[in-house]
Amino acid sequence: MKDKYDVIVIGGGAAGCEAALAAKNAGVKNVLIIEKEKRLGGILNQCVHNGFGLTHFGEELTGPEYAERVAENVVKAGIDVLLEAEVIEITEGYEVKFASYNEGIKTVSTTALILATGSYERNAGAILLPGERPPGILTAGQAQLLMNVEGYAVGKRVFILGSGDIGLIMARRMTLEGAKVLGVAEIMPYSNGLNRNIVQCLQDFDIPLYLSHTVSNVYGRKHLEGITISRVDEKFNIIEGTEIYFEVDTLLLAVGLIPLTSLLDKLGVKFSKSRSAVVDERLETEKPGLFMCGNSLHIHDLADEASKEGELAGLMAANYVLNKNKKAEQKVKLLQVSPSNGVNYVIPNFVNYPSEVDEITFRLRVSKPMLRSKICFYVDDKLIKTKFYPFLIPSEMTTITLKKEELIDGKSLTLTAEEING
Amino acid sequence: MKDVIIIGAGVIGGLIARELSRYEVSFLIVDKENDVANGTTMANSAIVHSGYDPIPNSKKAYFNRKSVPLFPKLCEQLDVELDNIGSLTVALYEEQLPLLDSLVKRAKENDVEVKLLNKEEVLAIEPNLNPEVLAALYAKDAGIVNPFQLTVHAIENALDNGGELLLNAEVLKINKKEGHYEVVTSKGIHLAKVVVNAAGVHSDDIAKMVGDNSFEITPRKGSYFVIDKLAEPLVNHVVFPLPKGGSKGILVTPTTAGNILIGPTSEYSSDKTDIGTDAPTLNKIRESALTLVPSIPFNKTIRTFSGLRATPNTGDFIIEESKVAPNFINVAGIESPGLASAPYIGIYVVEELIGKLLPLKEKKNFNPKIKKYTKPKLLNEAEIAELHKKDPRFARMICNCEQVSEGEIIEILSRSVPVNSIKAVKKRLRAGFGKCQGGFCQIHVMKVMADFYKVPLSKIVFDEEDSYIVLDDKDER
Numbered sequence: 001m002k003d004k005y006d007v008i009v010i011g012g013g014a015a016g017c018e019a020a021l022a023a024k025n026a027g028v029k030n031v032l033i034i035e036k037e038k039r040l041g042g043i044l045n046q047c048v049h050n051g052f053g054l055t056h057f058g059e060e061l062t063g064p065e066y067a068e069r070v071a072e073n074v075v076k077a078g079i080d081v082l083l084e085a086e087v088i089e090i091t092e093g094y095e096v097k098f099a100s101y102n103e104g105i106k107t108v109s110t111t112a113l114i115l116a117t118g119s120y121e122r123n124a125g126a127i128l129l130p131g132e133r134p135p136g137i138l139t140a141g142q143a144q145l146l147m148n149v150e151g152y153a154v155g156k157r158v159f160i161l162g163s164g165d166i167g168l169i170m171a172r173r174m175t176l177e178g179a180k181v182l183g184v185a186e187i188m189p190y191s192n193g194l195n196r197n198i199v200q201c202l203q204d205f206d207i208p209l210y211l212s213h214t215v216s217n218v219y220g221r222k223h224l225e226g227i228t229i230s231r232v233d234e235k236f237n238i239i240e241g242t243e244i245y246f247e248v249d250t251l252l253l254a255v256g257l258i259p260l261t262s263l264l265d266k267l268g269v270k271f272s273k274s275r276s277a278v279v280d281e282r283l284e285t286e287k288p289g290l291f292m293c294g295n296s297l298h299i300h301d302l303a304d305e306a307s308k309e310g311e312l313a314g315l316m317a318a319n320y321v322l323n324k325n326k327k328a329e330q331k332v333k334l335l336q337v338s339p340s341n342g343v344n345y346v347i348p349n350f351v352n353y354p355s356e357v358d359e360i361t362f363r364l365r366v367s368k369p370m371l372r373s374k375i376c377f378y379v380d381d382k383l384i385k386t387k388f389y390p391f392l393i394p395s396e397m398t399t400i401t402l403k404k405e406e407l408i409d410g411k412s413l414t415l416t417a418e419e420i421n422g
Numbered sequence: 423m424k425d426v427i428i429i430g431a432g433v434i435g436g437l438i439a440r441e442l443s444r445y446e447v448s449f450l451i452v453d454k455e456n457d458v459a460n461g462t463t464m465a466n467s468a469i470v471h472s473g474y475d476p477i478p479n480s481k482k483a484y485f486n487r488k489s490v491p492l493f494p495k496l497c498e499q500l501d502v503e504l505d506n507i508g509s510l511t512v513a514l515y516e517e518q519l520p521l522l523d524s525l526v527k528r529a530k531e532n533d534v535e536v537k538l539l540n541k542e543e544v545l546a547i548e549p550n551l552n553p554e555v556l557a558a559l560y561a562k563d564a565g566i567v568n569p570f571q572l573t574v575h576a577i578e579n580a581l582d583n584g585g586e587l588l589l590n591a592e593v594l595k596i597n598k599k600e601g602h603y604e605v606v607t608s609k610g611i612h613l614a615k616v617v618v619n620a621a622g623v624h625s626d627d628i629a630k631m632v633g634d635n636s637f638e639i640t641p642r643k644g645s646y647f648v649i650d651k652l653a654e655p656l657v658n659h660v661v662f663p664l665p666k667g668g669s670k671g672i673l674v675t676p677t678t679a680g681n682i683l684i685g686p687t688s689e690y691s692s693d694k695t696d697i698g699t700d701a702p703t704l705n706k707i708r709e710s711a712l713t714l715v716p717s718i719p720f721n722k723t724i725r726t727f728s729g730l731r732a733t734p735n736t737g738d739f740i741i742e743e744s745k746v747a748p749n750f751i752n753v754a755g756i757e758s759p760g761l762a763s764a765p766y767i768g769i770y771v772v773e774e775l776i777g778k779l780l781p782l783k784e785k786k787n788f789n790p791k792i793k794k795y796t797k798p799k800l801l802n803e804a805e806i807a808e809l810h811k812k813d814p815r816f817a818r819m820i821c822n823c824e825q826v827s828e829g830e831i832i833e834i835l836s837r838s839v840p841v842n843s844i845k846a847v848k849k850r851l852r853a854g855f856g857k858c859q860g861g862f863c864q865i866h867v868m869k870v871m872a873d874f875y876k877v878p879l880s881k882i883v884f885d886e887e888d889s890y891i892v893l894d895d896k897d898e899r
Contacts, residue, residue, distance in 0.1 A: 036822065086819035099827070101818040104810035105798070123859040125648070125725035131698045133727075135884035135891050139861045146865060152879060152892035221695065222889045238701065262823070262857070265653045275721075 001080060001108070005030045006321045007314070008096055008110035010087050010263065013042020014303040015294025015310035016116030017070040022314025023114075024077045028321050032080040032108070034087055034098055040074060041067025042118055044303055046144045049169055056304040066303055087117075090263050094289065111324065112289045112317040115264065115277075116310060119257035119295035127255050131217040136224025140170045140254035147177060155250025159227055160184045161215050163191040163198075164395060165301065167254030172201035174252070181205070182246045185213040185229045187236055190369055192395035215251065216243060224249055257299045274298070274345035280334070281351045281360045282316040283309065291317045298347050298363065301397050305363075312361065319356070332356075335379065335413045342366055342417030343375070344394060353409055359401045366392045366417045373419045375400060379410035392417060423613040424448045424586075425780055427605050429593055429628055430620035431458035433569055434756050436576040437768030438618055440500075442776065443583035444790075446783040450614070451577065451585065452607055454592035456886050457846040458839055459573035461622045462760075464849065465646070465697065465729025467686060468569050468677055469660055471759040472509060472561035474529035474536050481739040483532050485763035485770070490563050492765040499790045500575040502568055503678035509564035509660035510539075510548060512714060513556045518664045525559055525664075536561045550656055550717050564660050568678045569761055570849040574839055576768075579792045581838040583785065588612075589840060590887055593621070596631040598747065603632070616779050618751045618771065623694045623732045625754035632747035637740055639755060641694050641730040644686025645703050647711075650722040650857050651680045656715065663714050672710040674718065679824075679852060684711045684718065686729070697728045724857050731757040741767060743775055751775050796833055799825060820870060821863040823856020831870045844868065845885040864891070 007023045009016045012035030024031045039045065044052065047063030054060055057069060074081060085100035094113050099105045121139040129137070138146075138154060140162070146152045158174050160167050163186035171181045184202060189212045191198055202209055216230035216238050231242035261269075261277060269285050270278040276298045283291050293313035294306040332352040339346045346364040364375075370392045377385040384407070387400055407413075426442060428435045431453035439451050455461065470493055476482035497504035513522045522538065529536040537560045544558040545551060581587055591609035596617065598604075605612045621628045626639040649656070655676065663671040677683050687703050704726055711718055734740055734755025744750040753771055756763070776782070798806060798816050809829075810817045816829030834850045835841050844860070847853055847867050854860035854867065868882045868891065875881075883889045 036819070084818070086822055086825075088819070088825055099798075099817045099819050099825075101814045101828075104814070104817045105803075105806045120858040121861050123861055125859050126723060128699070128701065128704055128723065128726050130700045135889050142861050142864065146892055150865065150879070150892075154892055156893075217700075218698070222886050258857075265651075268653070 001032070001082060001103075002030060003108060005032045005080075005108065005110045007031045007112045007114065007317050008108065009033045009114040009116055010096070011035065011042065011116035011118055011294070011296065012040040012081065013116060013118055013294060013306070014044060014066070014070065015306040015313070016042070016114065017074050018307040018310035019114045019116055019291075019293055019314035019317070020079045021073055021077055022311040023318040024079050026315055026318035026322070028318045030080070032082060032110070033074065034082045034085050034096070036084065036086045038084055039067070040071040040081065043141070046141070046148045048148045049173070052303050054304065056307045063303070070307070087263060090267060092267065112291065112320045114291045114293060114313050114317050115261070115296050116294045116313070117260045117263065117296040119299060120260050121253070122256045122258060123253060126258070127253070129215060129218060129253075132220055134218070134220040134222065134224045136220065136249050137218065137251045137253065140166045140252050143170060143252055144173070147173070153177060153179075155179055155248075157182060157248045158250040158252060159246050159248045160252045160254060162186065162254035162256070163193050163209060164254055164256065165193045165197050167252070168193040168197040168201040170252055170254060171207050172205065175205045175207070179250070181207050182248060183208045183210055185210045185215060187212070187214045187232055194395070214238065218251065224251060227251055257295060259296045259298060261296055272345065272349055276345065276347060278349040279347065281348045281355055281357060283313040283348070284316060284320070289320055298345065301395070305397060305399070309363070333409070335407075335410060337413045337415070339364065340414045340416045342368070342370070343415045346415050351407065351413060353407055355404050355407065358404050360404065360407065362400045362402065362415065364398050364400070364415060365394050366398065367394065369393045370417065370419045373417060375415060375417045377402065378414045378416070379408050380412060382408065382410070384408060388420075423602060423615070424450045425614065426616045426618060426776060427452060427603070427612055427614035428618045428620055429605070430622055430625070431455070431573070431577060431587065431589070432461055432463040432620065432622055433459065433573045433576075433761055433764045434753055434767060435618070435620035436573040436580070437764045438620060438753065438771045439580035439585050440576040441768040441772040443580040443585050444784060444788045445772070446785055447776070447780060449585050450612055451580070451587045452591040452593060452605065452612065453589055454608070456590055456842050456883070457849065458577050458587070458589070459570050459849060462729055462732060463569050463573050465727055466569060466644075466761060467673060467675065467683065467758070468566055469675060469762065470504070470565040470567050471762040472534050472536070472563040473759065473762065474525065474532055474534040474559070474561055476532065476759065478528060478531040481741060482759060482763065485739060485741070485766050486759045487532060487534060488766035489763045493565070493567065496765050497567065497572070500572065500579060500792055501794050502571045502575055504565060504567045505678055506563070506565040507659050507676065509561045509662060510544065511559040511561070511662045511664060512544070512551060513558065513664055514552055514554055514713065516556065519556060521664050522557055522559055529559070529561070534561065534563065548658060548661065550715050551661065552714060552716055566660065566675060566678050567761070574850055575792050578837055578839045579790070582792065583788055587839065589842065593628060593631070596628070598632060603750065616749045616751065616776055618753060618776070620753045622756075623730050625732060625752065629744065629752055629754065632744065632750050634744045634746050634750065634752070636745065637752070637754060638735045639732045640735070641691045642733040642757065643689045643691045643696070643728050643730055645699050645707060645726065645728040646683055646685030647704070647707060647720065647723050648725040648727070649682035649684065649719060650724045652682070652719065652722070656682050656718065661714060663710070672707055672714070674711055674715050679855065681724070682718070690733070691730065694730065697730060699726045699728050724859060733757050739763070741771065741775075743779075749779055796830060798827055798830070820866045821851070821853035821856065823858050823863070824852040826851045826853040828870055831867065832874060835871065835874050843883050843885050843889070844871070844891070847871070
């Protein structure tokens with residue numbers, strides 16, 4: 001390991017590894033990945049189900065297989081990797097302080113920094129889960145880790161809160177492990193998971209899905225004994241008298257992920273309303289040389305998507321490093337990007353005009369399910385692009401690319417999503 | 423036979439034990455829980471009240487005021503986090519101004535220094551307050567403390583100076599014998615000349631075992647929000663609204679760990695074990711707190727919890743020898759400002775109450791200090807390098823949110839107060855107290871414990887005995 005690097009990537013998951021590879025392949029000499037676990041691959045290592053790699057590797061892989069391939073590529077490319085090292089601080093001047101059993105607590109400096117630290121799960125505290133707090137309440141990821149990596153069983157009678165893909169996949173996983181899954185509750189009036197998962201993970205095993213329901217109480221002191229779920233109104237308030245009791249020893253919470261960005265707290269990086277760090281189309285934050293990708297920027301549905309985003313961050317970090325000493329070229333202007341009607345959030349939050357990239361990628365989620373619909377791009381009041389969709393759902397990230405030439409000069413870029421009537 | 427048995431290993435029992443360990447007196451602390459500091463001490467506002475608020479001449483006023491000056495030295499000796507940040511009691515409405523004036527008067531009667539601040543002065547030191555604030559009472563002596571550390575370390579100090587502790591020992595019966603008491607617990611029968619009842623919400627039930635029906639304790643539930651550590655401080659002081667209906671109201675305060683604590687509510691309960699939370703109560707807290715500090719980021723909530731105050735029907739602390747049972751000392755009804763009163767309660771119970779019943783001969787080798795804990799976070803580079811050379815486990819992070827190393831966990835496992843549960847680790851080191859709430863670190867904490875105690879992972883409990891996290895193995899089903 002060296003004292004100084006050109007690019008340091010924090011986090012060796014799908015996004016981070018790809019970022020390091022892209023930077024290295026673009027000609028950056030000294031690239032380091034700092035990873036807290038014993039191996040590269042991040043959360044992929046505990047996702048033993050398949051469905052990964054279709055776009056990134058052109059074939060269907062399990063999580064660990066995907067992780068292994070990525071790790072092999074990293075080693076082949078000659079990228080330095082520091083495992084079992086936890087980054088504890090980043091300074092203004094990109095001094096990265098880490099702690100590791102082998103190295104101690106040390107500092108290594110870098111020209112460009114890519115944050116790919118992933119996300120953490122919303123838990124009982126974050127969702128204000130009512131009732132008692134006995135053991136037996138686990139996040140889906142915790143259960144995955146205990147079962148798939150550590151080889152322990154966690155429960156026999158299970159209820160799952162949250163019907164995103166993670167909740168659905170855990171329903172199947174727990175069933176295959178021999179547990180009885182009594183149901184899945186979803187606070188929204190629709191599932192947030194892929195249709196194929198609703199069929200393959202719930203319907204095939206006769207697991208009921210309770211839409212517009214949430215957990216309204218938790219019972220048990222020494223261990224979880226049971227829960228009630230209740231119907232909710234359109235404002236998500238519990239409707240009295242609709243309680244259904246389930247005797248369970250395990251409640252899995254699959255209620256969403258939150259970008260893990262604690263390392264940025266002291267750097268004064270700006271965040272958007274959706275709790276994403278504010279970045280431009282090059283995935284650079286407002287701090288020059290600090291790039292973001294993967295779930296630490298915003299939550300992705302697929303590892304493949306995170307890899308792709310990582311690739312861009314790596315390439316842009318490389319450009320930053322390799323062109324750092326060149327004279328500033330033409331002055332660029334920033335357009336502020338805003339989600340509007342029907343769009344929940346969009347990455348990036350700014351685009352440069354003119355842009356340094358040929359294709360500007362927008363990643364967004366709509367705010368509600370829509371049938372035949374369109375997404376429109378406006379620069380100030382002028383419509384510059386429209387894209388049509390047979391349907392749009394919040395649980396599937398929508399990716400749209402805009403050619404460099406399609407962007408025009410202006411102050412702001414607004415995105416809308418709406419159904420087409422008639 | 424022991425000289426003294428202390429029932430209850432909360433902050434009160436703990437500080438009594440620590441005072442008692444100064445003397446040539448044998449004693450045993452018993453608690454029904456699987457860890458010390460597991461009842462009211464585990465769930466409260468963690469505040470050292472300045473003492474202006476209690477009714478003058480009450481025990482609450484007396485013990486609070488006597489205790490506040492003791493905190494700095496005590497926390498230094500016991501290696502406990504304490505921050506003397508001061509408190510602000512805020513008037514938001516015209517009709518509250520007379521109340522503020524009456525509090526100034528009361529503070530004077532209680533001999534507590536306070537200062538009335540006008541709007542500009544308040545907003546200058548607490549800019550995130552509701553801009554409609556009219557005035558506030560500033561009490562410089564108020565502060566925040568880590569109540570878990572205070573209790574665990576006080577008991578550690580008591581044990582290191584010769585005391586004994588028995589956990590998972592629920593007191594079932596107390597028999598009065600000739601010249602001593604026979605305390606029947608779920609972990610055997612123990613004899614003592616003097617019994618101290620510091621059993622929190624259960625102290626009336628314990629008193630009844632010796633025929634003392636002189637008081638009743640009603641649990642009064644308080645619920646709280648904990649907000650994640652923020653990049654910029656939200657408030658710099660303990661911020662109270664003006665008292666309303668028996669409670670000090672919903673306060674907003676930093677904690678010694680850097681979180682924001684918001685609560686408590688005040689609801690009488692019939693169940694001495696019910697510490698569940700519910701949505702309507704939490705909504706009330708949110709509403710009330712937002713009128714005080716409108717910018718509280720409730721979307722960064724990392725936990726909600728409830729605790730029970732031991733509210734007595736006598737209206738004041740009960741700190742005296744029982745009138746019907748000689749040599750049986752009640753230290754009961756220690757609701758707010760109980761934590762802020764605990765240090766002097768400890769001294770008073772030992773010197774004034776136990777001292778009347780037993781001869782107190784000072785120990786020659788009493789050590790008032792506990793062995794300092796290793797805190798890698800506070801060390802400089804050279805010290806860290808040295809520490810890592812000595813034990814690399816201090817550089818292996820187990821809890822990322824709170825940056826707790828394996829070395830620190832091993833260190834608490836090796837101290838004299840037993841660490842039997844994941845919650846006990848959390849209480850001592852904050853592993854699992856952060857934003858992921860153990861999502862990442864719980865398994866690693868379990869592994870360190872299993873390895874240290876040489877037991878399988880399936881024997882590691884969350885809190886109570888038998889509260890296991892994982893089943894034996896996959897075949898068990």
